[in-house]
Amino acid sequence: MKRFILLVDDHELTRAGCRLLVTRLDDFEISAELDVGAGVIQQVSKNRPDLMILDVRLPDMNGLSLLAELVDVHQMPVLILTGQDDPRDFAFALRMGARGVVRKNDPSSIIIDAIQAIDRGETYVSGSVSNMLAEMDEPKVELSPRQAAILHYLSVGETNKEIAYKLKIAMPTVSFHIAEMRRKLGVDSNKLILNAAKGAGLL
Structure with missing residues (x-):
């Protein structure tokens, strides 16, 4: 076939x-x-x-x-x-x-x-x-494929609502994964996620 x-x-x-x-x-x-x-x-x-x-x-x-x-x-x-x-x-x-x-x-x-x-x-x-x-440094934080996808969308300026629409998931699910990323990256604000992700070798 x-x-x-x-x-x-x-x-x-x-x-x-x-x-x-x-x-x-x-x-x-x-x-x-x-x-x-x-x-x-x-x-x-x-x-x-x-x-x-x-x-x-x-x-x-x-x-x-x-x-x-x-x-x-x-x-x-x-x-x-x-x-x-x-x-x-x-x-x-x-x-x-x-x-x-x-x-x-x-x-x-x-x-x-x-x-x-x-x-x-x-x-x-x-x-x-x-x-x-x-030749790259190993990332200091491990993200799931969905979290990596959400991180990418955040990095290009998408809102939680837009991310939920594109990934066909509920907004609370997006919020949950963003909260998990904050926890893994050790930050207490969504605004700090991208800088922390860059510092961790994720972006």
Whole structure:
């Protein structure tokens, strides 16, 4: 049975390369492509792809914001395929529940391995990404994927109401997780969360 992939990347060359790679895999097919974030959630809700390949930098939105909703609400297995070199993005994507992170300049065999590993339910991080992550200090605080998603939304200025809407959860649930983050970070005010998170290596 074919496994269907939704590909979201704003670079035509990247999408063409992914199409070519996937033709090497008998069990996989790219069912749809998008070059912007708008429309991704509708595609997922309507067609339920088995896996998504997502760039974290899209022209119309932050791919990490999209990742948070895809993982938390739709339980979508997501492979981050990025041309960025900031390991903080890699680490944050993994904390939010991305199932894999590879770079666009990784060998094609690595991207194929990542697709197959994620489809088996595994987490896959390429060697180049692992090396960059190894150079980072370990975060001093451990957040759940949902807390990491909420922290991301707070960092881009979303309100509790907006976060609740995007994650399809009740506002008291958002407040509970924010209170848990305050406790873990050792602060007594929501205004101090972002600075404390940066100091703890979470942002």
